Amino acid sequence: METERRPGLHVQKKGIIKQPDPVKPSPNNTDEEDLDGEDMQKEVLSRRNSWEPSVFYSLGSETFFFTGQEISIRESLDTFGAVVCPGAVALCRYLEKNWEQIDLLDKAVLELGAGTGLVSIVASLLGAWVTATDLPDVLSNLNFNLSRNTRGRCRYTPQVAALVWGQDVKRDFPSSVYNYDYVLCADVVYHHNFLEDLLMTMQYFCKPGTTLLWANKVRFQSDLHFIENFKNVFDITLLEETPQEEVRIYQATARKSGQQHDV
Numbered sequence: 280m281e282t283e284r285r286p287g288l289h290v291q292k293k294g295i296i297k298q299p300d301p302v303k304p305s306p307n308n309t310d311e312e313d314l315d316g317e318d319m320q321k322e323v324l325s326r327r328n329s330w331e332p333s334v335f336y337s338l339g340s341e342t343f344f345f346t347g348q349e350i351s352i353r354e355s356l357d358t359f360g361a362v363v364c365p366g367a368v369a370l371c372r373y374l375e376k377n378w379e380q381i382d383l384l385d386k387a388v389l390e391l392g393a394g395t396g397l398v399s400i401v402a403s404l405l406g407a408w409v410t411a412t413d414l415p416d417v418l419s420n421l422n423f424n425l426s427r428n429t430r431g432r433c434r435y436t437p438q439v440a441a442l443v444w445g446q447d448v449k450r451d452f453p454s455s456v457y458n459y460d461y462v463l464c465a466d467v468v469y470h471h472n473f474l475e476d477l478l479m480t481m482q483y484f485c486k487p488g489t490t491l492l493w494a495n496k497v498r499f500q501s502d503l504h505f506i507e508n509f510k511n512v513f514d515i516t517l518l519e520e521t522p523q524e525e526v527r528i529y530q531a532t533a534r535k536s537g538q539q540h541d542v
């Protein structure tokens with residue numbers, strides 16, 4: 280079990296138990312060189328029957344401390360909504376540290392690509408009315424984490440909703456009903472094919488009066504390209520950059536002359 284300690288944060292990881300590799304035929308295995316014909320066939324069959332997977336997965340969990348509360352996050356088996364990403368941890372740290380400037384108390388907050396839910400949990404603990412969104416497949420684990428970490432601890436029970444970037448967003452979240460003070464996004468930019476849809480969705484929700492906070496580890500050339508497009512459509516401020524984790528946190532607001540997108 281790996282244990283890591285940082286001020287304000289204690290992360291405990293468990294879940295992947297590595298076993299030694301199963302016996303592999305090796306060109307240097309001198310035993311094998313002594314076998315031939317029938318004996319070799321028997322040996323191969325017996326090894327095949329005793330084969331065991333080399334890695335066993337069990338669902339892991341991570342424990343964080345924010346706003347004086349212990350937060351236990353259950354990871355899942357989804358490809359991308361599975362673990363807590365560095366952008367989420369950086370954004371939670373930022374929200375906790377700057378709670379006076381970014382006052383989430385009684386604010387309507389939307390999270391895009393919430394994954395395992397850490398950011399939405401911390402925003403809820405800070406007093407916001409939160410809607411955490413993601414792809415439909417991710418919602419059950421997201422719901423589980425939100426419920427177990429906010430029940431009886433928050434002013435508002437966080438909501439969970441399906442939101443696929445660029446798909447029926449206007450229909451499912453009409454502006455006449457849904458308006459948010461803050462839109463939060465952590466590590467939603469990486470190597471995927473929906474970056475344009477994501478940017479349009481960000482623009483749709485970031486109306487005049489809304490503040491969008493986006494934290495991301497910068498990994499790929501396409502991330503830098505996204506940042507350029509992001510700068511072109513919003514008025515932005517770089518709030519924080521952590522060189523060690525390569526995470527940047529941007530604040531964005533709608534441009535006065537900005538185009539509204541139908542998504």
Ligand SMILES: C[S@@+](CC[C@H](N)C(=O)[O-])C[C@H]1O[C@@H](n2cnc3c(N)ncnc32)[C@H](O)[C@@H]1O
Nearest residue numbers: 359360363364367392393394414443444465466
């Ligand atoms: C790298 S994970 C980050 C999760 C979480 N925000 C965090 O930082 O721990 C990206 C998230 O975006 C979601 N996502 C990916 N493509 C999406 C799409 N087209 N529409 C909505 N969500 C999407 C994934 O399901 C996943 O939860």
